[in-house]
Amino acid sequence: MKKNIITVLLALLGIAFGAGAQMRWAPVVGINGNNLVFKQDLVSVSPTIGYQAGVMGEMIFPGIGIGIDIGLLYNQAGAEVDLGQKLVWSSDGYGKERVYLHNLNIPVHLRFKYTRLNGLEDKIAPIIYGGPEFNIQVAHGKCKAFKYSGGDFGLTVAGGAELFKRWQLTGGYTWGMTYVLKTKKLDNFSARSRQWFVRCAYFF
Numbered sequence: 001m002k003k004n005i006i007t008v009l010l011a012l013l014g015i016a017f018g019a020g021a022q023m024r025w026a027p028v029v030g031i032n033g034n035n036l037v038f039k040q041d042l043v044s045v046s047p048t049i050g051y052q053a054g055v056m057g058e059m060i061f062p063g064i065g066i067g068i069d070i071g072l073l074y075n076q077a078g079a080e081v082d083l084g085q086k087l088v089w090s091s092d093g094y095g096k097e098r099v100y101l102h103n104l105n106i107p108v109h110l111r112f113k114y115t116r117l118n119g120l121e122d123k124i125a126p127i128i129y130g131g132p133e134f135n136i137q138v139a140h141g142k143c144k145a146f147k148y149s150g151g152d153f154g155l156t157v158a159g160g161a162e163l164f165k166r167w168q169l170t171g172g173y174t175w176g177m178t179y180v181l182k183t184k185k186l187d188n189f190s191a192r193s194r195q196w197f198v199r200c201a202y203f204f
Helices: 002-018
Strands: 024-038 048-060 066-082 096-113 124-140 144-150 153-165 165-182 192-203
Touching: 002 165, 024 165, 048 096, 048 192, 066 124, 096 153, 124 144, 124 165, 153 192
Parallel strands: 024 066
Antiparallel strands: 024 048, 024 192, 048 066, 066 096, 096 124, 124 153, 144 165, 153 165, 165 192
């Protein structure tokens, strides 16, 4: 999984920098609410708050408002999992475990920016976007009850607005499509990630 994601990353970055004359770039920061959804409802899981930061590029085709964006962000995800509810883990000393996932996040989205507002778009322009997001796990928490996938893939839907042609404020939700971790003792007890986020970017 990790090798496949790295290959995709290199290809996408090559495309992005090849189109550098048409793309504009921005630093981006955000906060995210994270959860883990397991295949079976064996233990309780509580959402946690994380953060993200990195860079993104945007290319919008003139006149139609349709374009793409690509980014590279650090993203802290995970959740709190109460393994102490089941004897199979409580007998090993596990209880409420804060599961950290430290990812390199690579969003690749189609986007639409509505700019036919009779000049109002110079102050505010609505945006919607969506598409895949790839994660490479660069580190994780110390809970040894889990095996970690090394990376995962999700689908994102989001929207927001561009202010004064520089600032972009957006929010959205990402559904994990592949598992991020599984327990060592029960191989089929695996979890996918769910995440809402709010991002702020400033384009140069």
